[in-house]
Amino acid sequence: MTRELEVYVVLTDTGTLFTKTIKWFTKDPLNHASIAFDSGLNEVYSFGRKNPQNPFFAGFVRENMRGQLFAEARCALYRCRIHPAAYAKMRGVIAEMERNRELYRYNLIGVIGLLFNTRLIKRDYAYFCSEFVASVFEKSGVHLVNKSSFLVTPGDLENTPKLELVYEGRLQDLLNKCINEEVGKRLA
Structure with a gap:
């Protein structure tokens, strides 16, 4: 039996x-979605601010969860166990996006369409955060929700039974816990 990997x-x-x-429109408490390849959140990707000080310059980003933007953030961490082939595809999708990061833009028009439950315009190389997460999973052969990725909200991701909640609370508390566990392993 092939051992499943975690994302x-x-x-x-x-x-x-x-x-x-x-949040005012969705009524969901958590409204930004990212993909992480480790539970310590050292390798996290999304569509959001390229510069934390400038909300208008956005696109594909590798997020620094220890940065100022996330200093006071609340979070929920969900685990998904997937087949190694799906994991490899997911890594490939992310690698391609990293190689071509200058092509990718934040899909603000898509967010507006999402509020009306429709796609206003099909934009190549443009995603909003939850659309990105759903799309990467889909391209890897894993369908988290039964709707098109351009209609997926963070609330949809929160409610899918395909994800297992492993932590909910202050992001900095989670990061501190991960650091303490890593130090403990090294000292053992």
Whole structure:
């Protein structure tokens, strides 16, 4: 039997004006979605701010969960166990995006369409955060929700039975716990 590998979905609330606006429409407590390849959140990808100080310059990003943008964030960490072939495809999708990161833009038009439960315009190389997460899983052969990725909200990801909740609370508490566990392993 092939051992399944773990990938994580991270939902956060950073408290920014943009997040508060989305929260007002969705009524979901956590409104930013990311993919992580480790539970310590050292390798995390999403579509969001390229510069934490500038919300208008956004696209494909490798997120620094220890950075200022996430300093006061609340989060939920979900685990998904997937076949090694799906994991390899997922890694390939992310690697391709990293190689071509300058092509990718934040899909603000898609967010507006999402509020009306429709796609306004099909945009190549443009995603909003939860669309990105759902799309990467789909391209890897794993369908988290039964709807098109351009209609997936962070709340949909929160409610899918295909993800297992492993932590909910302050992001910094999770990161501190992971650091303490890593130090403990090294000292043992």
